[in-house]
Amino acid sequence: MGGSSSSRNSTSTKNTSSQNAISGDNLGVALSGIEGSTINATVTDHGSVGKSFDFAGDALDESYEFAKGAMSESLNLVDQNTENSMKFASGALDKFSSSNSENLQMIAGLAGNQAAQNTKNLDKLTELAKFKQDNGQSALNKQQLILMAIIVLVLGFVLFKAVNQ
The missing domain is CATH 1.20.5 (Single alpha-helices involved in coiled-coils or other helix-helix interfaces)
Known part of the structure; x- marks a missing residue:
């Protein structure tokens, strides 16, 4: 009886460390976590x-x-x-x-x-x-006075003419 036994154990570990840094105005798209990826997309507003x-x-x-x-x-x-x-x-x-x-x-x-x-x-x-x-005596006296003055003037004129001739 005798037998033989063998066992083999293999463990492999791969550690991947990625770093994703974005600079600028942070308007681009960065894809991370894809091994061997070289994709770099940029978004623009076209001015x-x-x-x-x-x-x-x-x-x-x-x-x-x-x-x-x-x-x-x-x-x-x-x-x-x-x-x-x-x-x-x-x-x-x-x-x-x-x-x-x-x-x-x-x-x-x-x-x-x-x-x-x-x-x-x-x-x-x-x-x-x-x-x-005075019942018109003033007016009558005034008229008589004017008439007397005219008579005196006419008589004076006639006398003057008579003397000068």
């Missing part, structure tokens, strides 16, 4: 972020130019409206001033005419009052 900044800058520039033009036109419109309003007001004041001046001159003329007429009326009333007071 869209840069173009969007350019677009935003252009939009700001255009909006600034638009606002500047709108403000300038608005100020010009305000200036024109102010100037036209001043011209209108000046013309209206000139028109009303000349109209008022003419009215005042007319009223002054009417007042002067009325004062003269009032003086004449008062003189007539005074004569009428005197006539009424």
Whole structure:
């Protein structure tokens, strides 16, 4: 009986250590854990972020130019409206001033005419009052005095002519 026995035992261990380091803006894709892999993929925005900044800058520039033009036109419109309003007001004041001046001159003329007429009326009333007071004797005496003066003048003229001949 005797037998023989043999045994064999083999253990193998393979340790793989991988290191994955990403540098930069961390926008790429890195594959790790694949033995013998050389895949390196990069993701890009194809310049869209840069173009969007350019677009935003252009939009700001255009909006600034638009606002500047709108403000300038608005100020010009305000200036024109102010100037036209001043011209209108000046013309209206000139028109009303000349109209008022003419009215005042007319009223002054009417007042002067009325004062003269009032003086004449008062003189007539005074004569009428005197006539009424002495039953016309003052007027009759005045007329007689004027008639006597005329007679004296005529007689003086006739006498002068008679003496000179």
